Amino acid sequence: MSQRNFKIWRGDADGGEFKDYSVECGEGMVVLDAIHRIQTEHSGDLAVRWNCKAGKCGSCSMEIDGKPKLSCMTRLSDYQPEKTVTVQPIKAFPIIRDLVSDVSWNYEQNKRIHPFQPDESSSEKGLVMHQKDVDRVQEFRKCIECFLCQDVCHVLRDHEKHDEFVGPKFMIRLAGLEMHPADTADRIASIREDFGSGLCNITRCCTDVCPEHIVITDNAIIPLKERVVDRYYDPVAWLLGKLFGGRKKKPVDAIEPTKTIRV
Amino acid sequence: MGMNLSSDIQRIRHDVVVIGAGGAGLRAAIASSSRGLDTGVVCKSLLGKAHTVMAEGGCAAALGNADSRDNWKVHFRDTMRGGKFLNQWEMAELHAKHAPDEVKLLEQWGAVFDRTPEGLIGQRNFGGHRYPRLAHVGDRTGLEMIRTLQDHAIHQQGIQVHMECTALRIVMDGDKLAGVLAYWRDAGRFVLFECNAVILATGGGGKAWRITSNSWEYTGDGFDLAYKAGAELVNMEFTQFHPTGMVWPPSVRGILVTEGVRGDGGILLNSEGERFMFNYIPEKFAAETADSEEEAERWLAGDKNARRPPELLTRDVVARAITKEVQAGRGSPHGGVFLDIASRRPADVIRRKLPSMYHQFKELAEVDITKDAMEVGPTLHYFMGGIRVDSNTQMTRVPGLFACGECSGGMHGANRLGGNSLSDLLVFGMLAGNGAADYLDKLEATPQASSETVDAAIREATAPLNREEGPNPYLLHEELQDVMNNGVNIVRDKEGLESAIQSLDSLKQKASAVKAHGSSQYNPGWHEAISLSPLLITAESVARAALAREESRGAHTRIDFPGEQDRWQAVHVIISKSADGSMNVRQESAQAPPERLSEIAHSSLTDLEGGSA
Known part of the structure; x- marks a missing residue:
């Protein structure tokens, strides 16, 4: 056990400041453990979101020494023992209180995405799909909705183009549907026009922070951009594909959200 | 904070309110809304973060894809045997029949x-399941299920x-x-949901223990809500200790290590390197369990004539065996035993089949599970007992109050098979949604919420x-956890339970005087x-039920009453709130099972294999 120092942002939508705390820390502790100890010993009302404490639910996203991370998977032993660890909420979304941000915008984006639309070919035993054809889709479905990728996306974080770009999290959601072997919806026009695929300038910051190691940029966003390019800028190839290619897909638009999820 | 009583609080009207947004709650909401009902889902966390997200191994359903001999009857038989025949028979039947379609x-x-x-x-192998039966996605099945239900539900009218x-x-x-009172965690303001049916889908109450796989949300809210509303709790003594939780480092103690590790070939070893589970095969399971390492190896290699390795015995058996090895001084350095997959499967297979286990141990314990064994020990994981419901409608004895998923009791009897939880929440979520819709169809007048209850609760x-x-x-919460870990643990006796009940009494006094600093x-x-009130109701109900049941069955082990007792075979322990506010405990004889089901449960496997569903 040793005493460690923390600077934690305290405040709400009206403003706030960093406060200093010092707690006993033992072997194997993660940043979230230290926050819990601060709650118990010093400040019962320190607001933080968490759930599983094992990197599976994506609730405890925050910025630790400036880096967006899951606090339950960030070990204190990764930091110099004598250095103060600075903890603040993720920056790309409005603050509710202390380490808790209002991420409701993300839930609204998900509702704009046209749901999975399976073909009618399913057998009595369910859909017939081979593992190699679903590997990529399963990679995207590992997403735990921690929104760290949204937090570091320049289009959202620096340029605040929330109205034009849906963010990397939902590009992988769209890619997971677009590449699903049994989906019959054609989302290409919508990916470009409604969800803003053109705005991503491929800096790969989202991929770097993904705790699930999803290769967001190269495996999801770039292939979607390529499909958009084929459709809009190489119509001959697209037409040939449509005539002689695989399954026919019907075009779908984004869904206009109605406000039904409240944070 | 200023008092805003029922006269001026926010009111939201729904036909049905579902409390909890894990798999059971979402499935119930989908069922209820598909019957044309305006359905509100109330959840403590963000959508998609409920405990279902942490389920790892899979969802049990007799699809028969991996072994065509499987069918609902074999699944039903496995479930009854795993539950030591204390299951609510019709629930186990409905579960096995509906799971494949769900x-x-x-x-x-x-x-x-x-x-x-x-x-x-x-489909993968799991403890207590005769055939590979668990639909899965690596070791993140729960994430796949909750996300699917979430993405489907948000587009439901x-x-x-x-x-x-x-x-x-x-x-x-x-x-x-007539409704349910709640508060917004962010603003701290109260809200009255006016509705004529509530479906509880709140999960369990593992947070009453120190060593648990459960997150902060698992404070037994559903038990508390139902109990105070006049519903009964059934067989609360059956709390499942999952055999394999992490034991080191201290900050992650209790976090789950999926049974999929054993399903995919992992073995348990003591400090002497002995594969000890061969010493703990119960008589009832001996005929269906390998009795030598040689046979267990043949099973792993795919020999359909070989019997299953003893590491895949039911969870109660494995958890007790680990406890005994540790008590006998053959434990691992940090008080568990070793779980070895590294010497059993190639590294790339382990990383593909168990990616989140690989990640979890690497990041949190600095152990590479493709090279070294894990240290594991029992962790409080699941409530078999819970709110008593009708098998078909999921309604409690309170008109309009329903329960499904972990917070309801009866389906799993004295012990739950791994994989039966994810299927349970789908099947009974669906039934509860339909049950609520049927209830509202028949409801004539519209009940109105009484302001007295609301004011008192606020x-x-x-x-x-x-x-x-x-x-x-x-x-105070930590004190409660110590009481439960000491007195109401995996092995129990009269003295320990009585002293725990006494400690809980004094904790109740303290809890009523607790101080929270800051604003709302x-x-x-x-x-x-x-959350202290629901936690204490949960803890007390488990302790009192455990004291009442003077036998050892499934997950409930009394060292002063070893072994299953015939007298208790068909007895349920029922808890309800007395008029004077105290907790009433009574024993109730279970109804005799329908003959058709009793026949299946006691059939030999050969009779059921290939039997038509």
Whole structure:
């Protein structure tokens, strides 16, 4: 056990400041453990979101020494023992209180995405799909909705183009549907026009922070951009594909959200 | 904080309110809304974060994709045997029959399960299941399921999700349900949901123990809401200790290590390197369990004539065996035993089949599970007992109040098979949604919420903020966890249970005087203070039921009453709230099972294999 120092942002939508705390820390502790100890010993009302404490639910996203991370998977032993660890909420979304941000915008984006639309070919035993054809889709479905990728996306974080770009999290959601072997919806026009695929300038910051190691940029966003390019800028190839290619897909638009999820 | 009583609080009207947004709650909401009902979902966390997200191994359903001999009858028989025949028979039947269709429905809603070589939904082996039966996605099956249900539910007409909102009290109109009082965790304000049916899908109460796989949400809210509304709790003594939780480092103690590790070939070893599970095969399972390492190896290699390795015995058996090895001084350095997959499977297979286990041990314990054994030990994981419901409608004895998923009791009897939880929440979520719709179809007058209950609940909830001083709620919670880990653990006796009940009494006194500092806005200390009441109801009901059942059956082990006793074979322990506010415990004889089911449960496997569903 040793005493460690923390600077934690305290405040709400009206403003706030960093406060200093010092707690006993033992072997194997993660940043979230230290926050819990601060709650118990010093400040019962320190607001933080968490759930599983094992990197599976994506609730405890925050910025630790400036880096967006899951606090339950960030070990204190990764930091110099004598250095103060600075903890603040993720920056790309409005603050509710202390380490808790209002991420409701993300839930609204998900509702704009046209749901999975399976073909009618399913057998009595369910859909017939081979593992190699679903590997990529399963990679995207590992997403735990921690929104760290949204937090570091320049289009959202620096340029605040929330109205034009849906963010990397939902590009992988769209890619997971677009590449699903049994989906019959054609989302290409919508990916470009409604969800803003053109705005991503491929800096790969989202991929770097993904705790699930999803290769967001190269495996999801770039292939979607390529499909958009084929459709809009190489119509001959697209037409040939449509005539002689695989399954026919019907075009779908984004869904206009109605406000039904409240944070 | 200022008192805003029933006269001026926010009111939201729904036909049905579902409390909890894990798999059971979402499935119930989908069923209810598909019957044309305006359905509100109230959840303590953000959508998609409930405990279902942490389920790892898979969802049990006799699809027969991996072994065509499987069918619902074999699944039903496995479930009854695993539950030591204390299960509510019709629930186990409905579960086994509906599970395959529910899994296929999830696929139609976008779930992408791992595939068989033929391109069908793949199925893996698990403890107590005769055949490979668990539809799965690596070791993140729960994530796949909750995300599928979430993405489907948000596009359903008539579902409205209220996130970060905690339910406090069921509100009645005479003997009928009329609403539920809740508060927004962010703003700290109260809200009255006016509705005529409530479906509880709140999960268990593992947070009453120190060593648990459960997250902060698992404070037994559903038990508390139902109990205070007049419903009964059944067989609360059956709390499942999952055999394999992490034991080191201390900060992660209790976090789950999936049974999939053993399903995929992992073995348990003591400090002497002995594969000790061969010494713990119960007589009832001896005929279906390998009796030598040689046979167990043949099973792993795919020999269909070989019997299953003893590491895949039911969870109660494995958890007790580990406890005994540790007590006998053959434990690992940090008080567990070793779980070895590294010497059993190639590294790339381990990383593909168990990616999140690989990640979890690498990041949190600095152990590479493709090279070294894991240290594991029992962790409080699941409530078999819970709110008593009708098998078909999922309604409690309170008209309009329903329960499904972990918070309901009966389906799993004295012990739950791994994989039967994810299927349970789909099947009974669906039935509860339909049950609520059927109830509303027949309801004539519209019950109205009484303001007295609302006012009293608000006063009680705000008291910790308003009083000047009092005990620290976090420390009180830790005290409770120690009481349960010491007195109501995996092995129990009269003396320990009585002393735990006494300690709980004094904790109740302290809890009623607790102080939360700060305002009501997103204040975890206040939330903690409010959760003490459900935690204490949960703890007391488990302790009292455990004291009542004088035998050892499934997950309930009494060292002063070893072995299953015939007298208790068909007895349920029922808990309800007395008129004077005290906790009433009584024994009730179970009804004789329908003959058709009794026959199946006691059939030999050969009779059922290939039997038509």
